[in-house]
Amino acid sequence: MTDDTDAAGPAPFTTADYAARMSAAAQSAADAGLAGLLIAPGPDLIHLTGYRPTAETERLTLLVLTAGKDPVLVVPALEAPDAAKAPGAAALTLRDWADGKDPYALTAPLLDFRGRFGVSDNTWALHLLGLQQELPGTSYAPLTNCLPMLRAVKDPRELERLAAAGAAADAAYAQILHLPFAGRRETDVAADLAALLRTHGHSQVDFTVVGSGPNGADPHHEAGERVIRHGDMVVLDFGGLRFGYGSDISRTVHVGEPTAEEQRVHDIVREAQQAGVAAVRPGVACQEVDRAARAVITEFGYGERFIHRTGHGIGVTTHEPPYMVEGEEQPLVPGMCFSVEPGVYLPGRFGVRIEDIVTVTEDGGRRLNNAPRELAVVD
Numbered sequence: 001m002t003d004d005t006d007a008a009g010p011a012p013f014t015t016a017d018y019a020a021r022m023s024a025a026a027q028s029a030a031d032a033g034l035a036g037l038l039i040a041p042g043p044d045l046i047h048l049t050g051y052r053p054t055a056e057t058e059r060l061t062l063l064v065l066t067a068g069k070d071p072v073l074v075v076p077a078l079e080a081p082d083a084a085k086a087p088g089a090a091a092l093t094l095r096d097w098a099d100g101k102d103p104y105a106l107t108a109p110l111l112d113f114r115g116r117f118g119v120s121d122n123t124w125a126l127h128l129l130g131l132q133q134e135l136p137g138t139s140y141a142p143l144t145n146c147l148p149m150l151r152a153v154k155d156p157r158e159l160e161r162l163a164a165a166g167a168a169a170d171a172a173y174a175q176i177l178h179l180p181f182a183g184r185r186e187t188d189v190a191a192d193l194a195a196l197l198r199t200h201g202h203s204q205v206d207f208t209v210v211g212s213g214p215n216g217a218d219p220h221h222e223a224g225e226r227v228i229r230h231g232d233m234v235v236l237d238f239g240g241l242r243f244g245y246g247s248d249i250s251r252t253v254h255v256g257e258p259t260a261e262e263q264r265v266h267d268i269v270r271e272a273q274q275a276g277v278a279a280v281r282p283g284v285a286c287q288e289v290d291r292a293a294r295a296v297i298t299e300f301g302y303g304e305r306f307i308h309r310t311g312h313g314i315g316v317t318t319h320e321p322p323y324m325v326e327g328e329e330q331p332l333v334p335g336m337c338f339s340v341e342p343g344v345y346l347p348g349r350f351g352v353r354i355e356d357i358v359t360v361t362e363d364g365g366r367r368l369n370n371a372p373r374e375l376a377v378v379d
Helices: 015-031 043-049 077-084 103-110 125-134 156-176 186-199 213-217 260-278 286-299
Strands: 036-039 062-065 072-076 093-097 116-119 139-142 204-212 233-242 249-255 311-313 320-324 337-340 343-346 350-353 356-360 365-367 376-378
Touching (some): 015 043, 015 062, 036 043, 043 062, 062 103, 072 077, 077 093, 093 103, 103 125, 156 186, 156 233, 156 249, 156 356, 186 204, 204 213, 213 233, 213 343, 213 350, 233 350, 249 260, 249 350, 260 286, 260 343, 260 350, 260 365, 320 337
Parallel strands (some): 036 116, 072 093, 116 139
Antiparallel strands (some): 062 072, 204 233, 311 320, 311 337, 337 356, 343 350, 356 365
């Protein structure tokens, strides 16, 4: 399976695109003092080669990247024909192994036997331990620690896909406002959101959070059987993949007219979200986005009720580096894309969250979500 494109969407990435990504990644590893990168199936492999194995498997699949050497993809023999069809396959060497053979012995000659390697975060322990047994002098570090910005800066065609995913999420939100909420279960509204995302071009729905009333005070509440009532505040957080790139949007709506307190809390979160977006510009540390949003909520007395980071990166997955959180000193770079999503959560009562995806431009930040941020009243 390759990257998610279709005839009506953006032009597919080319072999040259993937070759450039692999070369840049290998050089970044060398610059970081690493002997190379070991990339298992998952978002890093999709980004670098366009290859997504058709099924989860315990068999070793591993992309080996070393500066100055041709990239090599080690694959099970029965999956080699699919790997050869990946858009980046022409830019690498395929090395297959048959069942009954030792894939670690096959991979070992590709590695510096005393080297330190960056490994994709989702690499199976089974495979890492197998390589360590074959090459006891090697050591390993997760990419989140050693190369956190590997996929963080998007090129114009990636930004085009992210903008299309954001516009589709906006369209889904616009339509959900005209569907009934009161008297229906959270799972019913979540199913509507999933269907709307697919209607607007998503090939994959990753999450549909519907937190009504007191459930809205749980930031990652999974839609359940609670029946939504008149007077409920309802947090909606949904997203997935379109053209292989992610959407993620949050809005908070109210069933019937809100109370003065509910409107006030929503207004505070909206102001905080605007402050976070306004803080985005090249060279600013990621933590400054968090600080800007958090300062507003703290000023109004709800600082202890903002209980998560302000944002996370997005790309071929809906959550990835960089993170907008205290202590993250990585400077913002044009092309980075991430969420800005402050919230206030009042246990046992209600929650409010507003989220947009933002990309860093040459002189600031640009929202990839443009759905209204006012507190919408629904039926």
